[in-house]
Amino acid sequence: ERVFIGDQVIRVNVQSEEQIQLLQALENQQEWELDFWLHPVSTELPVDIRVPHSSVSSVTEYLIAHNIHYSVIINNLQELLDEEKAEMEENQM
């Protein structure tokens, strides 16, 4: 079973068209294995990205280097999944 220990979900409140293009470039960056939960579409909408643990430092460096502000909305995805699994087992019983 795939685990998501240390995977983060980050939110970017996009400020400009240039930032949208920089984030769209990230979408094509296959080696970081990013999972866009909300895609970079417009400056009116946030962008949510699940970042695998192994790519967290690379992605944050990229964002900081381009002066793109972000916040972490899920710090460790696996913790939420463990809670969900426990809840399901409880319901099953």
Next chain:
Amino acid sequence: NEFSTRSFNFGAYHRLETIYSWMDTLVAQYPKLVTKQDIGRSYENRPMYVLKFSTGGNKRPAIWIDTGIHSREWVSQATGVWTANKIATDYGTDASLTSLLNTMDIYMLLLANPDGYAYTHSNDRMWRKTRSKNPGSVCIGVDPNRNWDAGFGGPGASNNPCSESYHGPSAHSEIEVKNVVNLIESHGNFKSFISVHAYSQLLMYPYGYSCGSVPHQPELVRKEKHTVESHLFLSDPASGGSIDWSYNLGIKYSFAFELRDTGRYGFILPANQIIPTATETWLALKHIMEYVRDHPY
């Protein structure tokens, strides 16, 4: 395992087998209203079932609702189960729904991506796509909501099999999509097509991303906006989507919902949010269905 629909816990997430089993109990409990139709098999040979709510007639004007085409959006499937039960239990007591079902049928596909849904329970909770193999690639699956024959391969879709939004080798290449296409086309009298997703609490109309190129765009937006206040309309650049296809087919009232699943939890929405989500969604669904009933074309 579920003795009746009454003992089923609608406020919990369930495995595919449990939902399929519950569908049988619903049919058994409301045999004059609900039937289960087998519409084909998935890539991994799982059956695909549609619940048909009908009070009689032959190919009456119908409303289509599918939930969970993106398998990880669990609140969608859970909302579908709650909604199916709501329709069955409210028929005969809710005057508006009763009048609707006396003239129209409702079809519900609760698990639009059964392979993906099973996979989210066993291997990868974040799986979104189908489970079909892509020749020449190690990556599995196609985004089934980029696979419809409407702007196929256009903006918002990827031609990379490893992408979460891979559109597939050709339109309707995914058997799960094709099964729905076959049913809708062979029926020929669907008046509304509603696809239920989850994340950002929105309601979308066809070809939203081209902003106004849809002839009925003013009606689709204006008529709903005033009453479905908790939902906004969004331009979503995603080609190959199901509601674009259904609109092209002539089904005017085509909408896609994005149920609430955002904020702190993402796709891991706690189960205690299922019933609030389903309840608020029902108001919007019912409003659209009433509009469809009252504005025939």
